[in-house]
Amino acid sequence: MPPIPGSGLAKGLAVTLRTMTKRSHTAQYPDVQPELPPRSRGVIGLFEENCTVCMLCARECPDWCIYIDSHKETVPAAAPGGRERSRNVLDRFAIDFSLCMYCGICIEVCPFDALFWSPEFEYAETDILELTHERDKLREWMWTVPAPPALDPAAEEPKEVAAARKAVEKAEAAAAAAAAAAAAAAAEPTTTEPADGPAADSTPEADA
Numbered sequence: 021m022p023p024i025p026g027s028g029l030a031k032g033l034a035v036t037l038r039t040m041t042k043r044s045h046t047a048q049y050p051d052v053q054p055e056l057p058p059r060s061r062g063v064i065g066l067f068e069e070n071c072t073v074c075m076l077c078a079r080e081c082p083d084w085c086i087y088i089d090s091h092k093e094t095v096p097a098a099a100p101g102g103r104e105r106s107r108n109v110l111d112r113f114a115i116d117f118s119l120c121m122y123c124g125i126c127i128e129v130c131p132f133d134a135l136f137w138s139p140e141f142e143y144a145e146t147d148i149l150e151l152t153h154e155r156d157k158l159r160e161w162m163w164t165v166p167a168p169p170a171l172d173p174a175a176e177e178p179k180e181v182a183a184a185r186k187a188v189e190k191a192e193a194a195a196a197a198a199a200a201a202a203a204a205a206a207a208e209p210t211t212t213e214p215a216d217g218p219a220a221d222s223t224p225e226a227d228a
């Protein structure tokens with residue numbers, strides 16, 4: 021069927037009218053901060069206490085924009101006769117955000133939960149070299165990471181939480197048992213001898 025003359029114009033005007041009557045979505049940034057979804061990919065925060073310098077994130081980063089330096093330290097044996105151990109100590113952790121493509125691979129592959137997305141996005145620079153951010157800055161961003169959503173009440177208890185709960189219960193039971201034993205010992209009657217020794221007439225020698 022041939023199109024009705026002017027139908028295209030009518031459709032266009034209908035779209036225009038519909039759009040005109042809708043509320044505008046323009047955000048008055050920077051006067052008004054945008055309401056971002058809590059899991060926005062703004063920047064990457066580093067929780068360096070969790071980082072073991074395994075280098076997995078740097079190796080998997082498709083842009084090679086994670087720079088990590090470390091050195092080894094010897095940790096003395098925990099018990100006499102034990103073996104000394106060596107551990108990696110982080111010297112430098114930096115991300116070049118001029119190269120980063122916000123794919124999130126580094127966060128996904130980190131086996132120790134040391135990297136997180138923060139919704140912080142106000143870190144524009146006029147010099148591209150300034151977009152390489154070092155560990156102190158990455159650590160500051162860590163505190164802007166939103167808390168994880170609450171657990172589903174019907175979900176299975178995470179094994180880490182179960183292990184921690186069992187350890188606390190065991191410690192509480194041991195403390196209660198120790199307190200009960202101490203109370204029982206305190207309640208037992210004690211026999212004490214008189215200060216000047218046995219009575220004079222209580223022994224045959226004394227009578228003689």
Ligand code: SF4
Binds near residue numbers: 115121127
């Ligand atoms: S988000 Fe992707 S590109 Fe950016 S540092 Fe992580 S792995 Fe590299």
Ligand code: SF4
Binds near residue numbers: 070134
């Ligand atoms: S993957 Fe995680 S633990 Fe390993 S070096 Fe990267 S941030 Fe550190």
